[in-house]
Amino acid sequence: MSQQHVPAWIHVIVIPLANILLASFAAGLVFLYLDINPLDAVSTMAYGAFGDSYGWGYTLYYTTSFIFTGLAVAVAFHCGLFNIGGEGQAYIGALGVGLVCLGLGGHVPFIILLPISIIAAGVFGAAWALIPAWLQAYRGSHIVITTIMFNFIASALMGYLLVEVLKPVGTMSVESAVFDQASWIPKMWEVLGFFGIDLQKSPLNLSIVWAILCAAGVYYFIWQTRWGYEIRSTGQNSSAAEYAGINLGKTVVLAMLVSGMLAGFFALNVVQGEAHQIKLSLVNGMGFTGIAVALMGRNHPLGIVIASLLFGFLYQGGGELQFEYGVDPRIIVVLQGLVILFSGALEKMMKHPIEKLYLKLASGSKKSAAAEA
């Protein structure tokens, strides 16, 4: 009985769904307390997020951000590392994008600038992950603590640069100059409008294509390359990996560099695609949302894209709740916390009962099949 096999779909589909249902149930109770009928709230949110091309645009814009930060967390997870530093890495990535756009915008054609800004976003983000990675790999300091510290250091550094260096003389608000229009990543409504498809204006831009490419790239990297194999081995059992001849230090640094790079790409969407300038605390917790996205997507790129869409829906729909019910839009943050709690911290709570139930049902149906024969 105890040795019976529990099929993969139980772990991949049933248990995650059960966890999300629990989280939704808990969220439903919070909504009820706030005098909101949860079902009405869901339909309001669905209308706000998917009702028209404006809603869709915002939803997919947020989705793009979450794909980047979610993939970043997932790659580190595969190596057994918890990268809480997505927030800081994305912020520094924005610096890279900003410097490229401020320096080259208008001087070189967009088609040449874009690859440079993509590389800058990735390199700056990866650079911010390098020191925590190196310390984890070779000095034994814990990556969770160092990446937390680096988030704060990043925000102090960016605060300084914005106030003292990047802020144009004579302006009041703490933000950089607006980039030259030639460096902006085209908006989706502009691109599709060119082909005769009419969309309402929204911040959705071509970064989403890059996000999908990155998701595919992460899949290939983690499951089809030697590096990915080494990362997964290190994450599953580092002593076995070391015994098999894998260089642990190098693998840890590699995983964190890729993770930081992906977090840095966040800036393409938000800075080069939408804000067109560097602003204070532009990441605004989305790096942390990446943790929820990765947990929910089971660290698989496909799962992460789906989870990002869900969170994009929550973010856009949550704004709609504010108009409809006057509720604080940060109610979405509660939902996010509940998802992390139930599908992350309490994931084992549902695992054993569901496995037991499955085994009971399976053995029951086998017995009845045997009786019929």
Add this chain to the structure above:
Amino acid sequence: MEAFNSLILILDATLRVATPLIFAALAGMFSERTGIVNIALEGKILASAFAGAAAAYVTNSPWMGLLAGVMVSVVFAWMHAFATVTHNGDHVVSGMAINILAAGLTAALGNFWFKQGGNTPNLVDPFNDIDARFSPITLPFADQLADVPVIGGLYSELISGHFLLVYIALAAVPVCWWVMFRTRFGLRMRAVGENPSAVDTAGISVAGMRYLSLTICGVLAGLAGVYLSVAVTAQFLPNMSAGKGYMALAALIFGKWRPRGALLACLMFGILQAIADRSQGVSLGGFAIPVQAIEALPYVLTVVLLAGFIGKAIPPKAIGRPYVKERE
């Protein structure tokens, strides 16, 4: 005399800024010494600050605020224990969940109850007869001695005139040291963090010890939150913990998981903050040091310490690992 006065003012501000860090670092010590990673300090501080201010306003009593804040913080600590001890969940993920949950719940509930954009109403409001803030305590003879040179500054400005919670925080340090290093309870607690199976073999419940230590952690973190909202600002503001939980964690690591070390680290971080608050940067030998650099210094120093370049910080051995009883 001028220099002396500004020194006194900076030290005075240091005590004020360091108090929540001291509470939170001690809270973290109880948790981490028994092997539970606690990045949830931030969320507990925020939640208790909110609950404290809300309850103090509604009941018009700072003491009820204190009680409510501590209770809410303990509930969050139990949630952390339920996930990490009972269900062997990942400590960091659970901590993250609590931080995010606290940030969302305080904002959403605050807006729902008080309709002030997530703030609680001011705790000092003479027009509506509300006075629910802790008042500073003036020690005996402070007023008489205020004009005496040097002693007046030291005693009346620096030592007297703080909130009760400041003195409690300072007193809590030796008390926590005594509990942790001089009692049987503390020995067991530390043993759980180093070698839980040995403790289990001795017939002591590992889970029980961890729940207990997280309860103490909740109480102390609650005091930190209540101090922020009910004593200092007399109001809850969204996200008012502003990274203090993480900074306390850094102080705890800096103090090598010991009360005295943590206290010194908190005071050092407090001085840095007080200097940063007072001035727009400090100039040192002609170089202007920007205020952001002073603010980032605690974090940079902690990273350098963790890297093993200035002494070595060795965490409790069983930290972050779930304890699963061996079974046949």
